[in-house]
Amino acid sequence: MGTAGAAGGPRRSRSSGPDGPAAGRGAGGIDHRRRSLARPAAAGVVGHGVRRCRGPGHRPGHDVTVRSTVERSGRAHRHTRRDRDHCECRDHRQRHRSRDPAGSGHPPGRIPGGRGDRRRRRTGPGRRRDRSESGRPVGRRGLGHRDRHRRCGVRGGGRERCHRQFRLGGSGWCADRPELRRRHRAGHPARGGTGDGRQHRRLAGAERAVHLDRAAPGDFRDRPGPVRAVGRAGRRRVTVGGTRIPSADPAPTDPDGDGARSASPGCADDDRPDPPDLRLVPIALTAWAGCLLVPPGGPPGPPAVIAAAGAAAVLLGLAVRRPRWRAGLLAALLGLLTGLLVAGLHSAQRAADPLRVAAADGGSASVAGTVDGYPRPVASRFTDPAANSAAGPTADPTAGPGSTSGAAGDGQRWAVTITAHAGRVSGVEWAELDSPVTVYGRGPTWATLLPGQAISVSGRLASPARADLPPTLTSRRDARPESAPPWWYQAAGAVRSTLRDHASALPPDPAGLVPGLVVGDTGGIDDRLDADARTAGLTHLLAVSGSHFALLCGLAVLLLGAAGPRVAALGGLAVVIALVVLVGPEPSVLRAAVMGLVTVVALLSGRRRTGVPALAGAVLLLLLVEPALARSAGFALSVLATGALVLVAPWWVAALHYRGVPRGWAQLLCIPVAAQLATLPVIVAISGSISLVGVLANVLVAPVVAPALLVGMAAALCGPWWPSAAQVLVAVAGWLLDWMATVAHTLARWPVAALPWPATPAGVTVLVMLLLGAVAALRRRRPRHLLLAALVGVLGVLLPVKVVGVGWPPPGWLLVACEVGQGDAMVLSTGDPGTAVVVDTGPDPVVMDACLDRLGVTTVAVLMLTHLHADHVAGLAGALDGRLVGPVLTGPGRDPAGTWHAIESAAHVTGSIVSTPPVGSTYRVGALTLTVLGPTGEFHGTESDPNNDSLVVRAEMDGRRMLFTGDIEPPAQQALLRSPEALRADVLKIPHHGSARTLDRFLRAVDADIAVIGVGLDNDYGHPSPKLLAALASAGTGTVLRTDLHGDAAVVVDPAGGGLGTRVRGPDGVITTVSVRE
Template sequence: MKSVDQGAIAVVRQRMAQLRAAKQATEEPERVLDLRLVPAALAAWAVTLLGLYLGWWASALCAALALPLTVMLLFRPKSRTAAGMLLVCGIVVAVAAIVSIRVHHSHEHPLRDLAQRGTFAELRVAIGADPRPLRTQGYGGNPAGAGRVAVPAELLHADVPGSNAIPGDGERLLLLAPADQWSVLLPGQHVTARGKLVPAEQNDLTVAVLSVRGSPAQVSEPPWWQGAAETLRHGLREASGVLAPEPAGLVPALVVGDTRNLAERVIAEFRTAGLTHLLAVSGANLAIVCGAVLLACRLLRLGPRTSGLLAGLALVGFVILARPEPSVLRAAVMGAIALLALVVGRERSALPALTVAVLLLLIVDSDLAVAPGFALSVLATAALVVLAPRWTKSLRSKGVPVGIAEALAVPAAAHLATAPVVAALSGQVSIVAVLANLVVAPAVAPVTILGVAAAATAPLSTTVAEWLVRLAGPPAHWLVAAGRWAAKVPGGELSWPAGTTGGLLLAALTLGFLVLLRFQRLRSLLAAGMVLLLIILVPTRVIRPGWPVTGWAAVACDVGQGDAIVLATTEPGRAVVVDTGPGPGPVDACLRRLGVQRIPVVVLSHLHADHIGGLEAVLDGRAVGAVAVGTLRHPRWAAQQVDRLTRRAGVPVLVMEAGHRVQLPGLHLETLGPVRQPPEPAAESDSGTPINDASLVLRATTPAGRILLTGDVELAGQSALLSDNVDLTADVLKVPHHGSRSTLPTFLAAVRPRVALVSAGAGNRYGHPSPLVVDALTSAGTRVLRTDQDGDIAVVATEHGPAVARRGEPRSPPR
């Protein structure tokens, strides 16, 4: 009986095994990720970061610790675990040795010591990449997005007075140069530059920064491929001129990363909407171009070898078009991996290819370890080959059509993977980025393919290129409109701690989110948490955001290192704007939050970049009566920019002097200074204190009391106001020059404010506001608020005098 039972059990087991085998044969096999090389790539990245941030000794120490372990593992019995550890240790030794040598060579280079002393030098350099406008350096006399460019270069030879000749060995430099003379240079050209050496602030292998004076000298011819690329790029820019200005600037930016004609407002809106990646050459560009070639080959029934050859030629051609600089070459590697995952459908092979690419790129260029673009490329590509296929499969199993499933999974996976890096860089988390990328996805490929075709045909036929661009016009318009819509969504972005801490915090939350998704039972908990979050966020940030506060009379907008003050009238949606900050995005967002649509006058206290940089955004889409400036039209580039923007908007420019008054419902403006005609600066480069002292000083009488707006007036301008016995008393003071130490105690005593507003950028390198000024104000009983700490600050009228409210917080009276 026992033998019969055992035989029956054996038959049942055999039948069950057959059934399981049959079921597995009919089902799609589960693909297991090949993670063997991932620890090695992460270790190489970590070792490189240690060497760049801490010094050559840190990476050398890693090599010294890993070397004996590598030797021990060579003589251990072979096993999968031992082989994996041996691979990691061997790569750590190799990469650490390379990084140590490079960092030591960079730190010991003679130019680094000369830069610490601010020495003047003449350098022969090779241009390494396209000059890029200093869009984020709009402070003082330096224009935002114009005036100066940053030019990566490699040292060929250095001639420093009083020093021996310093031969160049390809050391990395950064040139800060005048845009009008240096922006036309192409990568690969050899030039001679003269200027002052200053220390490099980046944690990379850059030896020094040269603040260039004058034009490039002894300019060589560019390599033929760079000249060919510029011919094609120029043809694309010219052909794009048939479109409206914003789409015309977007097409070259989207196709080849050429943003020179792209409006600052579009750049700011794309940043808010989480679409900035579209404005740089990435693996997606190459995947689209090569994917189009493969699709055409499939329609023509060409064989796999021919298709692969043509796709490879398209890849090389696009790299030449977009310029074979490091970022483009990195994108080419990532694009090839993306094609491997999307076209071939073998993410098991794509992940090892990605890790090998990371290892090779870090070995070739150690600076990539600290490049945000490299991290974003790696994370986005990893999400494309790891998360997106699985999420697509999961959605398809629930009945979602394949096209919709991929359209949802790809942007969601890419955004989730890159969000920690974006948050660390910007201090914000976009909650509309996934939706925005989903909305623009259908338009990206047509613009890219038609733009590449227009660039390729422009040298042969301008007419054909223009017609191709016209075909790309509707999707380009759609991209601009979608970015603008997404940027205007109330509560579309959340403030987040910037820097490494904020990035690691969001990365931990992201990993936790992905872990929860793996467990069926925990998904319900996750869904409930998301619903609860929406219940909290929608009423507080969208339906009743709590901002602006009722009865606000003035708001100091948080625009970074610059000024932008909004003065309300008693008419809804109508306000005066005094200064516009260093860039278009922050001031535009502030005005949108306040609901300002009509502006009787925009007052520019003076023409420094951190006060006029957002003028284009203020004028765009709002009814502006006039732009008022002082009598000093300097710097010239700034005066020309104001004239150009106001002419394009059809807005007149008025000149204000001491004694001028503006009367509006609920608001009276009086110009107090400058009390003397400011002298013309001796030179264009003399753009600091003389122009600051020429700032318009305004007193605004509002329901909340008198508000003194001082621009950037410094010691001489303040002394002139005091010596002329100008009545400076006010309830609220906009502290001069972002709270710099160039403020007289007697000036503060003459104002006797109850509230002081300081407009400054978080972590600015100028030390604003000065602790001396803040202490002087607080010692006198003045409540000091700062935009770098408090964000937007509103002044509100109460029966007890002016109260203040910070964005998202209840109003409180001055102490």
């Protein structure tokens, strides 16, 4: 047998033999061994390529081929011998000689010392890299390579194998037959199909097969990512140079536990989405950052210049040190500089605007301009009785028109954005202007204005609350149209008005939702629904947003797809333009429209249609046109939500679908979750709370939104020409949207609907880090379990505290005196959740805002400022911030004048009406009735005229009376005692923080059971006076609530006996009961 082996029998060699190179391949059909550069010589000939063994017991069949391999170290080349230098021991040869059919004495498929007799390849992260993987060019070893295999104790030889490797089942057996290598269980499936080896006709000489779905190293000239696998069950196809090559290797399952698989058996296609094209993202983000660095009110200051210079230096440094990143970093630097330049030019132009300069001085203007958008009602549920003579002595703030049809008469106030082209500003004529201005007016003509219509207005200018907003102009006259709008806006106006008229026959909630969802007309949505939708995370469905454009444009492309891609793209473009005309140029609408246009252009040009380039292009284009959008919260919410739907949601859907969840259900769950998580930091920065029911609410209403939108759009289009069909369709849409209103109202009432979160930059930053950590942890199985356990633990602690421990505001509350220091701030319940009446705002806006947040107040139906002292009005900004505010009522005093102008300017920004109600005026808000009792006239020559001019109001709810007296002193008290029967009340807000200047006769006339004193701890005035406290005891007032001792103090209706009770919330948040009176 040795002779036969020496004579060139069928010994299986890695470099020769009848099977060629494939005979020596390892598992999977991949040649893991290095090709020999020398060919074997003829049997029995000693020469190049053959080495004769000189060990004891040598036989001719033991001669093996010399494998001389070139290894490069710099420029030096050396040849090393890789083969055996002696024969194996005699007992080993006798034991295994019979197993070699060629008589060589070695197991089949083995050459002792060759590359084929390596140990079984490890699969962990620390294993040696195979030749089939990228990382170094073929035929080279890294410098400093050392053989990791143990020698058998023989010096001066090549790599040796210990004989125990050739035991039954050892690693030296059957390298080309993996199914026989291990005795206990099967290893990986046998491979070896065509397409994996170097001999494939589609693989060049320098290419080699790769391991699918294995992350590639980040070295230069390596592939950028793992190779994907697609194909039918049991087959795998490798993409090489754009060509798919089949392989017989069945696809693995999900080894990493991250939900991303190659292809599952029996799956016809790959579930994983295509990788996004992120090339435009850096330039869009840096352009956004550049716009944010420029202040809106003037040129960039030193902080902005330093920040921009630092960012530019970092980008340039990275571009120099990282050649592969150079193009992307230079593009990002270009975006940063472009954003700085464009925003700086717009800021300089805005600072030089004549209307803005005149508004800073409180001047007047008479301008001619063009209407830019549809009129929107301002405080339409709150009617000012002083301005509406038709209301008579009693006016209902909740009885507004509820729509934008103009049927409200002169009492409805409207806001219209126009672009002024010429006019007279502060006595100076301007022939050429291009200044945006927001006009507030009252009258029937304002509701009929349409975009593109030329009008002339005049009034008083005021500066906006933020420098990036246009100045405001309050007109005391009706609008004066000077030309008709274009025909397309006339058609859009007819569609909007007919849809609004048909929806008015529906119940209140659907009547406002149908126009709002279809055409963006939100004038009919009442405050209660708006507040509940905000709590439930459904505000994006109350008006037109990007999802509406996506749905309608996608439907148009789908219906026109049979006519070809160009016709479908043109149809989608027509839908985008029509929606912009119908809805109006709102920030979210503009973003969605531009994104749709970018997608259509990509379709027409034949480029790949992906959402990320379209979104990045839309952001970049909108910021170049209007850099002020960089500071718009609505714009940020739109971009973040769309980015989450494009980048995150497809991968989560694929992961759930891989785990057996139907694709439709996976989309229904993943889309709202991705959108909610992406927009959560911005929402927290705005509202200061985290909605815990947002995902559930969106999942519940998702099945009805798309049908309601399509049916409502059909009703809008049919309205002007087929009214009967439009009425039927509107009824169907209203029936669907009534479910959305029910979900919003129900979930908003849950005690765990929202959790407070600090809206400070530090709080938002912590929230972002937590979200990023949670998303990263979800990609691995073990951290995923830990994250779930931590979430359950946190909710297990917070939810019981929210449900049981907090209890604020207490059930049945009528009045809450906020602890604001030395000042007054009273909040009255109206019976409607989220709606309240505020009497004075205290000295600190932050404290006032926090008190209203604790009470869950999102709508201030009526805001009363008794007089203009700072301890009563300085916290006005806290009451206005982020809330709907109705009319602002003040006393007749205007001293100090600066405070009065500040109140007017702040009210104009929110669209509120500032007025002094006459004595006897009555306001009804929900279950609460307000009656103005004083002052009967302005006081002159008293010790404190502003205090005596305080507004005195009596509030009544469920038969309980409360009297609010401001800081009135004896002259005003004596004037009120002329009608003592009107003063009778159950609760009295003590005048002037409990000073001694309160008449005993006044306290006895009121005869209150509970007295409330707004006073600061250890104040310098000695309030409350001991004399006053003794007078209260003499008058029979049994309970005295003091904010300095009790904190936030509430008067409640006791649920047991129906009497009045009190609850107080101390500084530590502990709620206690002071007393209960039957």
